Amino acid sequence: MKSGERTPYLIERLVVSLSYLTMGFIGFIWLVLGAFTKSQTSDFVRYHIFQSIFISISLFILNLLLGIINDVLTVIPFIKVLVQNIYYLLNAPIFLNYSLIQTVLYLFIAYLMITSALGIYTYVPFVSDIISQNVGRGGR
Numbered sequence: 001m002k003s004g005e006r007t008p009y010l011i012e013r014l015v016v017s018l019s020y021l022t023m024g025f026i027g028f029i030w031l032v033l034g035a036f037t038k039s040q041t042s043d044f045v046r047y048h049i050f051q052s053i054f055i056s057i058s059l060f061i062l063n064l065l066l067g068i069i070n071d072v073l074t075v076i077p078f079i080k081v082l083v084q085n086i087y088y089l090l091n092a093p094i095f096l097n098y099s100l101i102q103t104v105l106y107l108f109i110a111y112l113m114i115t116s117a118l119g120i121y122t123y124v125p126f127v128s129d130i131i132s133q134n135v136g137r138g139g140r
Contacts, residue, residue: 008044008119016048017117020109024053043135048116051124051131055112058127059105 008016019027027049034041073083091099098106115122122128 005043008042012042012045013117013119016045016052017113019049019052020055020112020116023056023059024049027052044119044121046135047121047131050135051122051127052112054127054131055124 015026015030019025019030027045030045031041031049070083070087074080090101094100095103112122112124
């Protein structure tokens with residue numbers, strides 16, 4: 001937190017935590033309501049809301065690209081078996097019927113939710129740098 005910046009209110013910390021859980025939807029609603037009421041949102045709220053939206057869009061695009069790459073590689077005869085084995089290993093139930101990818105993603109979201117609920121600016125490499133430059137909060 002920057003010096004001279006106030007501690008985020010409980011409702012702000014709750015909204016940004018829920019924004020990570022809903023992949024930015026609650027945060028987007030909060031921003032729309034703030035625009036209608038012409039209220040000023042803090043740098044903390046904008047930072048986390050935009051970061052949650054950016055992360056969710058990035059995950060969607062990554063999932064789409066990996067799906068396309070998977071479809072293209074499964075056409076090649078010798079690589080098809082290798083790609084299918086890797087796909088199975090990454091998506092096989094490992095921990096409480098969750099795959100490795102799901103477990104890592106849920107732990108990442110839990111980390112973001114907990115740190116934002118504590119009022120901490122969470123740093124995610126590359127993503128946080130972009131958000132910091134555009135929200136007005138100085139770099140790390």
